[in-house]
Amino acid sequence: MAEAPVDEIDLFYIEVGKRIRDARNAARITQAELADAVGLTRTSITNLEAGRQRMPLHLFAAIARRLGVGPQHLMAESEGLGEFDRALNRHLSMAPDTTREFVHGAIAQLGVPNREEE
Numbered sequence: 001m002a003e004a005p006v007d008e009i010d011l012f013y014i015e016v017g018k019r020i021r022d023a024r025n026a027a028r029i030t031q032a033e034l035a036d037a038v039g040l041t042r043t044s045i046t047n048l049e050a051g052r053q054r055m056p057l058h059l060f061a062a063i064a065r066r067l068g069v070g071p072q073h074l075m076a077e078s079e080g081l082g083e084f085d086r087a088l089n090r091h092l093s094m095a096p097d098t099t100r101e102f103v104h105g106a107i108a109q110l111g112v113p114n115r116e117e118e
Contacts, residue, residue: 009087014051015076016060021049023067023074037066057106071109 024034024045031045038059040048047053048063055063064071092100 012076017049017051019074027067038062
């Protein structure tokens with residue numbers, strides 16, 4: 001079975017995973033130690049670092065906290081995020097107001113600028 005082509009969202013998670021791995025190595029923390037600290041398995045940390053597994057925002061924040069970095073340090077900076085923003089906004093346009101407010105609030109707490117307002 002052939003692998004699916006990598007899209008912009010996949011690239012985003014691959015870059016975030018690299019940043020998590022780099023921060024973990026800089027903090028001299030093993031995958032197993034990080035996994036224990038955030039309630040995951042070592043295999044899940046391996047998959048997150050490889051960009052193969054996505055994570056909820058609360059877990060992203062917990063990982064950053066354990067690594068001693070701000071969440072913005074782990075965020076990918078990519079021109080491809082424009083498409084990610086558009087896709088997110090398309091999905092949120094069909095969501096209830098409370099869901100939209102929750103997602104935008106969670107993103108704001110991560111320190112990620114809202115590129116729709118820039």
